[in-house]
Each structure stands twice: as C-alpha cells, then as structure tokens.
Amino acid sequence: GSSGGAAAALVAGMSTLATGSDGGGSIRIPASFSGVFGIKPSQGRVPRYGGYGRPAANQFSQSGPMSRTVRDAALLLQVLAGPDSRDPTSMREQPPDFMADLDAGVRGWRLAWSADLGYAPVDPEVVRITGEAARLFETLGATVEEPTLAIEDPFPAFWDIFATAAYTSYGHLLDDHRDSLTDYGLRSLEHGAYLSGADLNRAQLRVDQLRRQMEDFFDGCDLLLTPTMAVPAFPIEQRPSVIGGREVEPFWGYLPFTFPINMTGQTAASVPCGFSAEGMPIGLHIIGPRGAEARVLKASAAFEQARPWSDKRPPVS
Secondary structure (H helix, E strand, O other): OOOHHHHHHHHOOOOOEEEEEEOOOOOHHHHHHHOOEEEEOOOOOOOOOOOOOOOOOOOOOEEEEEEOOHHHHHHHHHHHOOOOOOOOOOOOOOOOOOOOOOOOOOOOOEEEEOOOOOOOOOOHHHHHHHHHHHHHHHHOOOEEEOOOOOOOOOHHHHHHHHHHHHHHHHOOHHHHOHHHOOHHHHHHHHHHHOOOHHHHHHHHHHHHHHHHHHHHHOOOOOEEEEEOOOOOOOOOOOOOOEEOOEEOOOOOOOOOOOHHHHHHOOEEEEEEEEEOOOOOEEEEEEEEOOOOHHHHHHHHHHHHHHOOOOOOOOOOO
C-alpha cells in the first residue's frame, strides 16, 4: 500500500502517529501487513483540499490515521476531521467526539462475519485466525452472525474508475517517461487510456449498486467483520497468483476486502488479530456504515482491550 512506510515506521517504534491515504486500501493494507491499527474514515470525513487531484480526482481516496493504539488514532482523527469548503466532497457537519465513550464496549451490538464477501479467495490460515478473532466479540457481549452476503466481484468497476482518473492526471507520462514507471503505474495508465465514456458510466452504475447493497445490509447489523487481507504479507515483487487453491490476478487478488469499501464510501479499520505460522501479522477488518467512525473505533478499542497488540514489535536490525 502507498502508506507502507508509515506502517513500518510505526511498528518499528520510529514514530507514534502517522497519516495514510486510502484509495483502495492503502491505510488498511499496510496496517494489516505490519501489525498496527489504521482506520479509513467515511468518504469526506477528512477534507482533502490540496490533495484532491488535478485535473482529475481519485474519487475513492480518503486520508486517515494510523497508530499503534486505537486511542492514539481516535485522537489524531479528531484533529484531521471536519468540514472544509475548499473540498467539494467534504462532509458539511462537524465530526462527533471520537474519544467520548471509547471504552464503552460492544455489549448488545449485532455484528456480521463474512470470510469472503461471497466471492473472494482467501488463505485458509487467514480465515481461521480472523474467524476466531471475530468470535471474540461474543465474549464481549455482542452477537456475531454469518448472514449470506453475496457480492459480485466489484473490481472491474473499481479499476475502470481508478485507471480513468490516473490517465486523466498522468497520461502524459506514457509519452515521455514510460520506462520510468512501475509495472503497476504503467498498467493503470494503459488501461485508463483505452476506456470510453460509456465504460466509465457503466462503472459508476456498479458503484451506485454496490453502495445501495451495502447500505441495505447495514440495516440489519451494526458492523461487518471480514479479514483485512486475503493472505499474510509476502516478499516484495512476489504477489500471489494462487490463493486458497484458486487462481487470482497477482496485481489485486490479495486485497479483495479493502477496495469495495472505498467504492461505498463507508468507514473501516484494520486491527491486528494474530500471526501466521511464519510470524507475519494478520488483520481483522471492522467495517461500519457511512459516518460511523465512532462505532468502528469503539469496537476496535474493545478488541484491543481483550487482545492487546501494542507490545508486539518486530526485530529491527
């Protein structure tokens, strides 16, 4: 994720607070892979004047806090959040007090758990560890159910919109700096170059449909729990092509849970919940309705109190 350096600095003890920019998971991806806490606020909760994108906006991007503890992240979010008339997407209302009742717990809450959102290949070890973490909320007084949540893979629509914005802003690099682009950057720009207005319109329709599906889903529960990532962290430039016995696209197959929440504009956090057999951190994804950052933070704080993680540090040479 594009905030990977921030997460690495946090877990190594080089900093106490960090900000990340999450356009498809780039707060939650490195938080999960590094074993720290990160929350993507609802779209518009943190204004992005000056980083909105010129001449085209990344419609899915939202900045937010990363930290080693939930309380630190709540404090930083309080500073970052609020309306800004210079950002046309900024929420107009003042944010709630994210620190208030942070330790109130989740007793009586209705939580939903989905191991795959109905479409995603996931590593069995990740499913087991995150599933056990989800069930921990039952010991804290919440109910955890597994309702049927079948989402049609939304990545094609996400990719069309993301790549169109990238090409609009940076397509000129294909002419003069193609050899300097990363493989991911080159692929984004080339895809955006060949999309039509009709392609973009169809993708926007899919976004609207997904938003409504998720809004309706939250009528029946307070929060949705999933794995944050489909796999534990892997070596650089060794993206997995097979996950859970199924072939995936190496560029994005490992992150099926993060980008849909960028599309819906909802809020979501990643909390450290365990380690793989190789010692790699694994994150639990806590997703809330739009505007429910305080709810996500309270659930994250309850989980942290039951299973603290801030004392776990990697060896640093």
